[in-house]
Amino acid sequence: MNAITLDATDCRILSVLQNEGRISNLDLAERISLSPSACLRRLRLLEEQGVIERYRACLNREALGFELEAFVQVSMRNDQENWHERFAEAVRAWPEVVGAFVVTGESHYVLRVLAHNLKHYSDFVLSKLYKAPGVMDIRSNIVLQTLKEDSGVPVTLTPTEPAAPAR
Known part of the structure; x- marks a missing residue:
């Protein structure tokens, strides 16, 4: 685009x-x-033009009882047919996953997961994530403190011409 x-x-x-x-x-x-x-x-x-995709409310996760946030790196066995499609379908069905990204590096995916508490998160990992087709390895990073979170996009003028050289 x-x-x-x-x-x-x-x-x-x-x-x-x-x-x-x-x-x-x-x-x-x-x-x-x-x-x-x-x-x-x-x-x-x-x-x-599609610059504004939608309007939405930002909800306070703690006020709604979500006390635990984790970023989870997931590595897959890619010897199974349609492993990516099957995992993507599973991820879309899990309400705990509020962000999912295909990434480069040591893992295939990074998931942003919200849970009410450690037990809820543990249940999610053991009963859903580990049982998903093709999952080989999971590495969790529990968020201790959020320093910055902004789902917006930087809005600036796009330069149309190269900047003039400094004198």
């Missing part, structure tokens, strides 16, 4: 929306110094 060319106003709209997804069009227009109709036109265009 080709990147969309954004201007400074588009970048301001996206920056505000990433932090305040429920802002009204009137307030958004005022914040970025546009008329409400011009702001709405730009917003709809960004949605149509």
Whole structure:
């Protein structure tokens, strides 16, 4: 997919929306110094172009009882037919897995897992993850403290020309 060319106003709209997804069009227009109709036109265009995929609420996992977060590296036996497809299907069905990534390096996958407590996590690993087709090795990293977490995307103007050399 080709990147969309954004201007400074588009970048301001996206920056505000990433932090305040429920802002009204009137307030958004005022914040970025546009008329409400011009702001709405730009917003709809960004949605149509697929720059804005969806709107969602960010939930507090601890308030909902998820006290344990882990990043799990999973290595697979690749001698079984359709091992990747079968594992991907299993991962999609597990509500504990809130992020799943195919990666380079020593493991095949990294999973971000949320559990209510250590027992819940242990049950997940023993009854689901270890029993998934083709799983050979699992290495868990329990999160002790989150220093930064932002699911947003850096919004900046894309340079169209190389920077001029310094004098």
